[in-house]
Amino acid sequence: MRIIILLGSLALGGLWFESAGPVPPAPRAEIEVRVVASRVAGVAPLSVYFDAAETRADGVTKPLHHLYYSWDFDDGAAARRTASGPMAAHVFERAGRYRVALSVTGAAGRRGQDEITIDVAEPAAVFAGARTICFANDAAGFAGAPADAEHVVTTDFDAALDRFGSGRRLLFRRGDRFACRREHALQTDRATQLGAFGAVVEPDARGIAANAPLVQCEGEGFLLGVRGRGLRLTDLEFARAAAAGGVVDAQHQTEALLLLRLSARGFDAPVVVSPDIVEYHNADMHRGLFMVDCRWAAFGGVGAYLGAERGAVLGCSFGASPTTHVLRIAFARDFIVAQNDLADAAPGRHVLKLHAQQKVSRYGRYAERILIADNRFAGSVDWCVAVGPQNASSDEALRDVIIERNRLVLRGGVNTGLYLNSAATTVRNNVLLAEAVTSDELDLIAITRRGIEPVPDGVEVYHNTGYCAPASGLRTVRLVHVQEHGPAEARVANNLLAAPDGIERCAACGEGAFAGEANVAAAAPGLVDAVGGDVSLRPDAAALGSGVAVPVFADAEGRPRAPTAVDVGAYARPQAPTAR
Numbered sequence: 001m002r003i004i005i006l007l008g009s010l011a012l013g014g015l016w017f018e019s020a021g022p023v024p025p026a027p028r029a030e031i032e033v034r035v036v037a038s039r040v041a042g043v044a045p046l047s048v049y050f051d052a053a054e055t056r057a058d059g060v061t062k063p064l065h066h067l068y069y070s071w072d073f074d075d076g077a078a079a080r081r082t083a084s085g086p087m088a089a090h091v092f093e094r095a096g097r098y099r100v101a102l103s104v105t106g107a108a109g110r111r112g113q114d115e116i117t118i119d120v121a122e123p124a125a126v127f128a129g130a131r132t133i134c135f136a137n138d139a140a141g142f143a144g145a146p147a148d149a150e151h152v153v154t155t156d157f158d159a160a161l162d163r164f165g166s167g168r169r170l171l172f173r174r175g176d177r178f179a180c181r182r183e184h185a186l187q188t189d190r191a192t193q194l195g196a197f198g199a200v201v202e203p204d205a206r207g208i209a210a211n212a213p214l215v216q217c218e219g220e221g222f223l224l225g226v227r228g229r230g231l232r233l234t235d236l237e238f239a240r241a242a243a244a245g246g247v248v249d250a251q252h253q254t255e256a257l258l259l260l261r262l263s264a265r266g267f268d269a270p271v272v273v274s275p276d277i278v279e280y281h282n283a284d285m286h287r288g289l290f291m292v293d294c295r296w297a298a299f300g301g302v303g304a305y306l307g308a309e310r311g312a313v314l315g316c317s318f319g320a321s322p323t324t325h326v327l328r329i330a331f332a333r334d335f336i337v338a339q340n341d342l343a344d345a346a347p348g349r350h351v352l353k354l355h356a357q358q359k360v361s362r363y364g365r366y367a368e369r370i371l372i373a374d375n376r377f378a379g380s381v382d383w384c385v386a387v388g389p390q391n392a393s394s395d396e397a398l399r400d401v402i403i404e405r406n407r408l409v410l411r412g413g414v415n416t417g418l419y420l421n422s423a424a425t426t427v428r429n430n431v432l433l434a435e436a437v438t439s440d441e442l443d444l445i446a447i448t449r450r451g452i453e454p455v456p457d458g459v460e461v462y463h464n465t466g467y468c469a470p471a472s473g474l475r476t477v478r479l480v481h482v483q484e485h486g487p488a489e490a491r492v493a494n495n496l497l498a499a500p501d502g503i504e505r506c507a508a509c510g511e512g513a514f515a516g517e518a519n520v521a522a523a524a525p526g527l528v529d530a531v532g533g534d535v536s537l538r539p540d541a542a543a544l545g546s547g548v549a550v551p552v553f554a555d556a557e558g559r560p561r562a563p564t565a566v567d568v569g570a571y572a573r574p575q576a577p578t579a580r
Helices: 008-013 157-161 275-280
Strands: 003-005 017-019 041-043 046-051 068-072 082-084 087-092 096-105 111-121 132-136 150-153 169-173 177-180 184-197 214-217 222-234 237-240 246-255 258-260 263-265 271-273 290-292 295-297 304-314 327-338 352-354 366-373 376-379 383-387 397-404 407-412 416-420 423-428 431-437 441-447 459-462 465-468 476-482 490-493 496-498 504-510 515-517 520-522 527-529 534-537
Touching (some): 082 087, 246 275, 275 327, 407 416, 416 423, 496 504
Parallel strands (some): 184 222, 214 237, 271 304, 327 366, 431 465, 441 476, 476 504, 496 520
Antiparallel strands (some): 046 087, 068 082, 096 111
């Protein structure tokens, strides 16, 4: 007979090999895996949120944090074919049947699998005939438009949106310009799309075309007031001469709202999908908000102000905010913030601010099950990334947060890279770089409690690397600082700090009670090229093999970590270790 085996050295990659002979597997306890999807069918582009919250393994009390999850979306044409983490998000842009597979790995070779099928319909069939209307600036501009669609010649975006209706698709020709002078209310109860047609010219790394249809806006309000379910806004560019208003404003509860490859410049707040509005209407929370591969530039206020469940901000680029936070998430549950690029906030504000403003009686006490992964944050503000209550007098609660594989670049007067005040939170495989910092003291990661909110117990900080440039003005740098009134239960292990002589350095410090193990602070701990941004370990680094066993199974690049002879810091050695 033939059996399928999973090679232990390749378990994290989910790579399967077939063996022609019967090889009896070693006895081991399996992991019970269950994949749940926000929806299993719909028309492309179809945004789907996946989670494995019901996955269980004997003896594992925190499966969300202590197992390794590897996703394969079965979407070979997509830029993001795979993902890792206990939850995942994907946009299926082509029709077909997809078998989404999840492999889960635990300690001692334990593993499990599950899969789910997603059926994606062809837009040409769903939006056939009169359900698609195409707009171009001239009669010769309909090359690439669906042949059975209605073709309308116009330069007036307002007139085009007068044709909007739930269940329709409005497509604008790439390379054309459309004028907009008023606001529009878009209410939907099924799949509906505003998008583009025509050949794509010079797409950037996010797929945003240089010739995206340009909507030139006047006025001061929000261009699109949205509500209902199933709306897709894709491949459009919006511009305004002076910063005012915004592009998208949720005026009531929304479900399955997709913002894909949009770009905007010259607005005050490009996107507002606020939990405040659903609290006001006593409605359900926004569900299924996806903001994917969007580019927000030259905005006057916040880049996006959000609150939602079972959604994602994925692959977006945010410019600097001159007045407030760059990205503010006021409530999140089952939510992903991944692969984004976020720049400076205003003084006293944050590049990412995540808290838990909500109507407790309706939504429960916690913002929870949140993944913040693979982002690049850059800031010179006091706190670059803040995860916790919005102020010292707000009794807000966050739990089950995973912060991994992010890169924080810190400059100027920053005094805290990652400010953390949430319970049951894991911080792992992050890189924090202090470049030309002018403040006297710097906490790269600070864990604290400053107000009436719950104590942030159950915090685990593993395998992070911090680096302080020699030209910095710092006198004291701490990689992990467990501050007074912070958690009563925290474990800090295998973290690596490089800071030059003359600067007081500490890899793990604290006034609170915490367990610190195998944390290393040194002037030259053997990094490849820290000045150039490469803080991986050289073959002669003392941090190789000097760590302790923790439930982290891959490094910052997704390479497997050895269960023994554990390497300290965010990067494991390039190849699996051999027996010594």
